[in-house]
Amino acid sequence: MVSISERPKEAEDRAVPGFWAGDLILGKACRSQILTLVERSTRFVMLQRVPHGRSADRIACLLAEKMMTLPKFLRGSVT
Secondary structure, eight states: OOOGGGSOHHHHHTOSSOEEEEEEEEOGGGOOEEEEEEETTTOOEEEEEOOSOOOHHHHHHHHHHHHTTSOGGGOSEEO
């Protein structure tokens, strides 16, 4: 992990694609969850169903798997 303060300048001004914002949406009664990834420059959105629990390790694994579906130049960072 790298501190958000160490993020490249390109990520801050959204000039270059490849920098992502991630979040987790919980369903009714917290029985379901979806991982969201939004590319900060283009606003492209990717969603990932989280089928079995939402531990930090599980979310990190699913996030990494989802990011690996992208070309390398679009995998700058996730906040």
